């Protein structure tokens with residue numbers, strides 16, 4: 079190999095490292111800035127080693143990890159075991175290779191670097207073979223293998239020695255071959271297992287900047303700069319997993335396609351796309367990558383017991399977001415909670431799942447598990463149970479959630495959205511609109527009308543499509559969408575929807591039904607907003623009477639009717655009629671909902687406005703203050719109702 083100028087720079091750095099006796103993050107970074115991969119520079123002689131060939135042209139990131147590993151392995155005269163753990167394809171083996179190369183160049187392991195492929199072959203055999211071919215030892219043939227290995231330890235070349243045990247599947251397999259204590263040996267293990275060893279390093283996926291660097295090395299910096307946004311999206315799409323980046327990068331280069339096109343191809347095929355599959359028999363395959371992404375995950379999958387596989391499948395149905403464990407328990411309700419926990423621990427042990435109270439799957443592992451889920455016998459059943467669990471939470475979201483409730487429901491929202499978009503076919507007719515309503519209420523309740531809108535629109539479309547026009551859920555969907563339009567001031571669009579909702583409800587449920595009363599009320603509110611007081615009044619009256627008759631006097635809907643009617647009178651300047659109704663509404667609400675409720679705040683606010691209109695400023699002021707404080711406490715500063723209350727105070 080010819081020595082290029084860069085590699086001379088690197089040799090200089092190593093000379094300093096040797097003189098100073100330690101290697102720092104700074105040195106490491108400098109080294110990899112000057113040379114793409116340490117495998118490309120000549121290896122020093124006199125240091126026995128069988129480090130495998132690296133399978134990347136450029137090594138990125140990991141300077142900190144490399145430094146940390148070395149610190150861990152440096153205790154004197156002790157066999158220290160350090161383990162690099164993480165999911166398939168995250169770069170454990172590559173990190174061990176680069177660590178070995180760095181310290182080969184730094185002359186830190188004069189006793190040699192012995193690389194053992196733990197998954198493939200018996201370790202004892204490999205150790206003896208290294209001693210023979212790389213150390214020139216001749217272990218006696220008449221000894222049993224474990225004795226022969228011991229003999230090798232005793233006759234090993236002097237000085238610190240690194241043993242790399244790559245891809246350990248089971249700690250029990252390697253234990254009999256670990257070197258004796260105390261001695262010159264240091265052991266570096268790479269594994270997908272969650273070994274409880276003191277010195278272990280969990281390897282995360284790459285940082286975005288490193289992932290981009292790797293991609294630009296593979297497909298050219300120019301191309302990345304031209305399509306930077308797509309490159310970023312691609313990295314994210316591949317979950318920053320080095321293996322996936324390597325494979326996709328190679329594919330893009332070979333096919334000479336744009337990154338946008340690559341994204342499109344991945345969109346339709348996912349892990350099944352040829353770019354992510356490695357065909358070992360392909361004669362044109364030049365890279366040392368042994369397995370494609372799914373194949374790498376398959377190794378871990380095959381080590382899971384059935385319960386853990388089932389749980390993996392269930393988790394893959396959730397959105398790509400932290401999954402509250404409570405939701406999982408609810409979706410797997412037939413299963414004993416301890417058994418479920420065991421299954422979770424299995425997944426955690428193989429690093430397939432990380433978390434504390436909520437758990438998250440790596441993007442590509444989720445995709446892998448989703449493919450497995452599709453092939454389950456109980457695939458549909460699992461989807462039904464998952465949807466039912468989400469529906470249960472969605473039903474709990476109140477129409478006007480207060481801050482506390484927003485906080486409580488926030489972690490569920492991505493999963494509600496997942497059901498509403500991907501799994502709606504597994505919702506029962508009865509539950510169909512529930513996730514949509516939950517999402518709508520969640521956003522509308524916070525005043526985030528624009529975010530609520532697509533869910534309310536979808537709700538109507540989905541309900542019409544599945545249930546046909548003649549269904550109470552459709553009426554409800556018309557209603558909710560109309561209310562949202564109204565909040566946005568889109569009165570013209572709201573009216574026909576409210577009319578439809580009213581007629582449908584009357585036809586389906588008969589005149590004597592609380593939903594009919596609600597429909598009258600909603601329509602009246604719209605008229606009032608448009609200044610059509612004459613149209614609004616009889617509807618409010620009807621709504622009030624119907625509600626009183628059907629639900630009795632002691633009901634929040636009755637309070638609402640009083641309040642709305644009062645507001646109408648107030649708008650018309652009929653202050654005398656408005657006041658007793660506002661008072662009644664306030665008292666009813668306080669009694670039924672408690673003081674800490676947004677409707678109580680509304681009542682204070684309205685009464686205050688009324689007094690103000692009448693010039694009764696002294697009475698208005700304290701009520702404003704109460705309303706504002708309540709609103710702030712319950713809904714937060716950002717809410718439109720709070721802003722409105724500020725306005726009132728400023729009047």
Ligand SMILES: Nc1ncnc2c1ncn2[C@@H]1O[C@H](COP(=O)(O)OP(=O)(O)OP(=O)(O)O)[C@@H](O)[C@H]1O
Pocket residue numbers: 132133134136137138139140164165166167168169170171172173245268270292320321322324367374
């Ligand atoms: N930091 C990195 N920079 C560039 N390429 C990397 C990096 N880490 C890993 N790779 C490349 O990603 C691919 C997968 O890495 P590697 O084989 O080390 O994964 P692994 O964690 O050992 O997976 P497995 O659990 O399947 O053994 C390899 O081609 C490797 O060269």
Ligand SMILES: [Mg+2]
Pocket residue numbers: 170171172244245268
């Ligand atoms: Mg490996």
